[in-house]
Amino acid sequence: MIAEIGHYALVLAFFVAVAQVVVPMYGAAKRDVALMGFAAPAASAQFLCIAIAFGALMHAYITSDFSVANVAANSHSLKPLLYKISGVWGNHEGSMVFWVLILALFGFAVAAFGRQLPDTLKARVISIQGLIGLAFLGFILLTSNPFERLDPAPLDGRDLNPLLQDPGLAFHPPMLYIGYVGFSLAFSFAMAALIEGRVDPAWARWVRPWTLAAWTFLTAGITLGSWWAYYELGWGGWWFWDPVENASFMPWLAGTALLHSAIVVEKRDALKAWTILLAIITFSLSLMGTFLVRSGILTSVHAFAVDPERGLFILGILIVAVGGSLTLFAIRAPALKAGGLFAPVSREGGLVLNNLFLSVATATVFIGTLYPLFLDAMTGDKVSVGAPFFNATFVPVMIPLLVLLAIGPLLPWKRGNLRVAIEKLWVSALFTIVVAGGILVLVEGAPLAPVLGFGFAAWVAGGVVTELAERIRLFRIPLGDSLRRLVSLPGAAYGMSLAHIGMAVFICGATGETNWTRELVATAKAGDTLTIGQYELVLEKVERSQGPNYFRDMATLNVTKDGVPFATLQPERRLYPVQQMPTTEAAIRSGIEGDLYVAIGEGSTEGGYIVRVWVKPLVPWIWAGAMLMVLGGLFSLSDRRLRIGAPKRSKRRAAAPAAEAGD
Amino acid sequence: MTPKRRRLSIVLIGLVMLGTAAALVLTAFEENLVFFFSPTDLAEKDVGADRRIRIGGMVEDGSWKKYEEGLRSEFIVTDFQNAVKVVYRGSLPDLFREGQGVVAEGKFSGGVFTASEVLAKHDENYMPREVADALKKSGRWKEGETAQ
Numbered sequence: 178m179i180a181e182i183g184h185y186a187l188v189l190a191f192f193v194a195v196a197q198v199v200v201p202m203y204g205a206a207k208r209d210v211a212l213m214g215f216a217a218p219a220a221s222a223q224f225l226c227i228a229i230a231f232g233a234l235m236h237a238y239i240t241s242d243f244s245v246a247n248v249a250a251n252s253h254s255l256k257p258l259l260y261k262i263s264g265v266w267g268n269h270e271g272s273m274v275f276w277v278l279i280l281a282l283f284g285f286a287v288a289a290f291g292r293q294l295p296d297t298l299k300a301r302v303i304s305i306q307g308l309i310g311l312a313f314l315g316f317i318l319l320t321s322n323p324f325e326r327l328d329p330a331p332l333d334g335r336d337l338n339p340l341l342q343d344p345g346l347a348f349h350p351p352m353l354y355i356g357y358v359g360f361s362l363a364f365s366f367a368m369a370a371l372i373e374g375r376v377d378p379a380w381a382r383w384v385r386p387w388t389l390a391a392w393t394f395l396t397a398g399i400t401l402g403s404w405w406a407y408y409e410l411g412w413g414g415w416w417f418w419d420p421v422e423n424a425s426f427m428p429w430l431a432g433t434a435l436l437h438s439a440i441v442v443e444k445r446d447a448l449k450a451w452t453i454l455l456a457i458i459t460f461s462l463s464l465m466g467t468f469l470v471r472s473g474i475l476t477s478v479h480a481f482a483v484d485p486e487r488g489l490f491i492l493g494i495l496i497v498a499v500g501g502s503l504t505l506f507a508i509r510a511p512a513l514k515a516g517g518l519f520a521p522v523s524r525e526g527g528l529v530l531n532n533l534f535l536s537v538a539t540a541t542v543f544i545g546t547l548y549p550l551f552l553d554a555m556t557g558d559k560v561s562v563g564a565p566f567f568n569a570t571f572v573p574v575m576i577p578l579l580v581l582l583a584i585g586p587l588l589p590w591k592r593g594n595l596r597v598a599i600e601k602l603w604v605s606a607l608f609t610i611v612v613a614g615g616i617l618v619l620v621e622g623a624p625l626a627p628v629l630g631f632g633f634a635a636w637v638a639g640g641v642v643t644e645l646a647e648r649i650r651l652f653r654i655p656l657g658d659s660l661r662r663l664v665s666l667p668g669a670a671y672g673m674s675l676a677h678i679g680m681a682v683f684i685c686g687a688t689g690e691t692n693w694t695r696e697l698v699a700t701a702k703a704g705d706t707l708t709i710g711q712y713e714l715v716l717e718k719v720e721r722s723q724g725p726n727y728f729r730d731m732a733t734l735n736v737t738k739d740g741v742p743f744a745t746l747q748p749e750r751r752l753y754p755v756q757q758m759p760t761t762e763a764a765i766r767s768g769i770e771g772d773l774y775v776a777i778g779e780g781s782t783e784g785g786y787i788v789r790v791w792v793k794p795l796v797p798w799i800w801a802g803a804m805l806m807v808l809g810g811l812f813s814l815s816d817r818r819l820r821i822g823a824p825k826r827s828k829r830r831a832a833a834p835a836a837e838a839g840d
Numbered sequence: 841m842t843p844k845r846r847r848l849s850i851v852l853i854g855l856v857m858l859g860t861a862a863a864l865v866l867t868a869f870e871e872n873l874v875f876f877f878s879p880t881d882l883a884e885k886d887v888g889a890d891r892r893i894r895i896g897g898m899v900e901d902g903s904w905k906k907y908e909e910g911l912r913s914e915f916i917v918t919d920f921q922n923a924v925k926v927v928y929r930g931s932l933p934d935l936f937r938e939g940q941g942v943v944a945e946g947k948f949s950g951g952v953f954t955a956s957e958v959l960a961k962h963d964e965n966y967m968p969r970e971v972a973d974a975l976k977k978s979g980r981w982k983e984g985e986t987a988q
Contacts, residue, residue, distance in 0.1 A: 411934070521849065533854050537861045544865055559876030559973070561894055561945075562869075569868035574861055698931055700909035750934075759934045778931045779910065787910050787931050 183233025184324040190226035197307030201300035213300035217288035224285035244330035253336035263347035270323035279358040301369035336755040345405035352398030357463040359391025364460035371509040381443035393810030400803035411761030424466035431459040434535035446516030520592040527585030534578040541570040583640020605639025630688030638681040668816025676809030683802025689795025702785040879922040889949035896943040896971040928955040941971040
C-alpha cells in the first residue's frame with residue numbers, strides 16, 4: 178500500500194510540475210501577479226510530493242518489503258540499517274528519485290527564501306526548475322519506476338553490492354547529487370535572466386551563494402568517493418581518471434570557474450554573458466555526468482542495449498537542455514548590456530585568466546573522457562585513455578593557474594600594476610625557492626616532479642599568506658591592530674584563503690603520494706616478517722570469523738618503526754555469501770607524514786597469504802586539502818548569510834521591481 | 841581599452857590557450873592511447889612489441905596457474921576462437937575468476953602477453969564492454985546472458 182502511495186505521489190508530482198512550468202512562465206510574460214504567485218506554492222507542493230515518494234521508498238527498504246522489485250534486487254534482510262537506508266540511492270531507480278528530490282528541494286528553497294527576489298525573476302526561475310523536474314519525473318515514471326511490484330515476493334533480497342556497503346559510500350552519492358543538482362539553480366537563474374534580458378549585481382548575489390553551496394557539496398562528494406576508492410578497493414589509488422570520476426570532476430572544474438566569474442558580475446557588473454554561459458555549461462556537464470553514469474554507456478554498451486530507452490531518454494533530455502539553453506543564449510546574450518570596464522592587469526583580468534585556464538582544463542578532461550566513445554562510434558576501434566593522457570594535458574594547463582593563483586588576489590579591481598603585485602610576493606618567492614631547493618638537496622635523486630610540485634604548493638601558500646598579511650596591514654600598523662583586523666575580516670576573505678591554502682595542501686599530498694609511494698607484495702605465513710623502509714611487519718595470525726552478512730579472514734600484523742612498536746594493523750578479506758563476492762578491507766595507519774597501508778589477499782594457513790604493503794607519504798594531505806576547500810566554501814557561505822540582512826541590499830532589491838516596471 | 845578591444849583580446853588569449861591545449865591533447869593521444877585487442881585481433885594483426893595495449897576475453901577454465909606462492913600468475917584469455925597466454929606479476933583483483941571476463945593491460949611479444957595491470961571489476965556481473973563486443977564478434981555471446 179505504501180509503495181502505491183509513493184508511486185501515486187510521483188505521478189502527482191509530475192502533474193504539479195506541468196503546472197509549475199506553465200502558469201508562472203505565462204504569468205511572468207503577462208505581468209500577472211496572481212499567476213506568478215502560483216510559482217512558490219507549486220514548488221512547495223512539488224517538493225512535498227517527491228518527499229512522500231522518497232519516504233515511501235525508504236520505508237520499503239527499512240522494512241525490507243521484498244514485494245517491491247527494487248528492494249528485492251538491492252537489499253537484504255540481514256543488511257545493517259545504515260546500508261538499508263543508503264541502498265535507497267545505491268541503485269538506478271532510487272538514485273533518480275533522490276535526484277528529483279534534491280532538484281525539488283532547491284526549487285522549494287527559492288520559493289521559501291526568495292521573498293525579496295523580483296516577482297518575474299522568481300516566477301521564471303521556479304518555472305525553469307520545474308521544467309527540469311518535469312523531464313526527470315517523466316524519465317522515472319516511463320522507464321525507471323522504483324515502486325514496481327514482484328508477485329510472488331521473494332523470501333529475501335539479492336543484497337546491495339558489498340563494495341557499496343561502506344560508510345564512506347553511504348554518504349558519497351547524496352553529497353555528489355546535492356552538488357550536481359545544485360548547479361541546476363544556477364542554470365535556472367541563467368535561463369530566467371536570459372528571458373528577462375537583464376543581469377545585474379543583484380542577480381549574481383543570488384546565484385553565487387547557491388553555486389557556492391553546490392560546489393561545496395560537490396567537493397565533499399568527490400573527496401568522499403576518492404577516499405572510498407582509496408581504502409575500499411584495496412589498491413591504494415585515490416584517483417584513477419576513470420570516466421565515472423571525470424563525469425563528476427568536469428562539473429566541479431566548470432563550477433569552480435563559475436564561482437569566480439560570478440564574483441566579477443557581483444562586484445563589477447562585468448562578464449555577464451560569460452557567466453551565464455558558464456552556468457549553462459556547468460549544469461550541462463552535470464546532466465552529462467548523470468547520462469554517462471546512468472545510461473551505462475561507460476561501463477557496458479550491453480546495458481545500453483538491454484534497456485535502450487533509459488540512455489536515449491536521458492540523452493534526449495541532455496540534447497534539449499543543452500540545445501535549448503544555448504539557442505536562448507545565442508538569441509538573448511548580445512542584448513545584455515556590457516558592464517564595468519577594467520584593464521587587462523586587474524583583479525577582473527586575473528579572474529578572466531582563471532576562467533580561461535579552468536575552461537581549457539575542463540575541455541581536456543572532456544576530450545579524454547569522451548574520445549573513446551566517439552572513436553568507438555565512428556570506427557569501432559576500442560581505445561582507453563588513462564592517467565598518462567591526463568597527466569600530459571590537464572596538469573600543464575593547471576600549472577600556470579597555480580602561478581596566477583598567488584598573484585591574482587593581490588591585484589586591485591579595475592586597474593592594477595603587475596610589478597607592484599609581484600614585488601609584494603618576494604617573501605613568497607624566497608619561500609618557494611627554499612622549499613624547492615630543499616627538496617632537491619635533501620631528497621636523494623629527487624626527480625623534477627616533486628621539486629616542481631612542492632615548489633608550486635609553496636608558491637600558492639606563500640601567496641595566500643601574503644594576501645592575508647596585506648589585508649591586515651601586518652607590520653605596517655601595530656600588531657594588535659592587525660590582529661583586530663584579522664578577527665573582523667569578512668567570511669568570504671577567510672573562505673578564499675582557506676580554499677586556496679587547501680589547494681596548496683592538496684598539491685603536497687598528491688605530489689608526495691604520486692612520487693614517493695613504495696610497494697611490497699609478498700606471501701607470508703604466521704610469524705613471517707616483512708620489511709619495507711623503516712617499517713617491520715610481523716604477521717601474527719589470520720583468523721576466520723563471521724560478520725552480520727559476511728565471512729571474513731582477519732590478519733593481525735604487529736608493526737614496528739625503526740625498532741619501536743608502532744601499530745597493530747588488522748586488514749580483512751571478506752566474502753559476502755549472498756552475492757558470492759569477496760572484498761578487501763585494508764588496514765591503514767594514518768599520520769601527518771603519510772599512510773602505512775596493508776591489505777591481505779587470497780591464501781591459506783599452510784600456503785600463506787598474499788600481503789600487500791604500501792608506504793604512501795602525505796596521503797592524508799590530499800583529504801585535508803579537499804576538506805579545507807569545503808571549509809572555505811562554508812566560511813564564504815556564512816558571509817553571505819550575514820550580508821543578506823544588510824539594509825543596503827534590501828533597498829536595492831526594493832528598487833529593482835520599480836525600475837523594471839518603468840522599462 | 842574599449843570593451844570591444846578588451847573582448848577581442850580575451851577571445852585571442854582564449855584561442856591561444858585552446859590551441860596549446862589542442863597541441864597537448866594531440867601529442868598525448870599519440871603516446872597514450874591504449875588500443876584494445878581481442879585474442880583474435882592478436883592472432884590476425886601485427887602489434888608492435890613495445891606498444892602498450894589492452895586485451896580482453898574470458899579466462900579459460902582450468903588455465904589459471906600460480907607460481908612463487910601466488911605472486912606470479914599465468915592464465916589463458918580466450919574469445920573461443922583464439923586464445924592468448926597472459927603472464928602477470930602481482931596480486932590479482934578480488935573478482936578475478938576462471939570462466940569470467942577480464943581485461944589486462946600490457947605488452948604482447950613472442951606470443952605471450954605480459955600484463956602490467958589486470959583490471960579490477962566492481963561488480964561480479966559486470967562484463968567489460970570491450971570483452972562483450974569481442975565475444976559478440978566471435979559469435980560466442982549470448983544476448984542477455986550476462987546482464988549488467
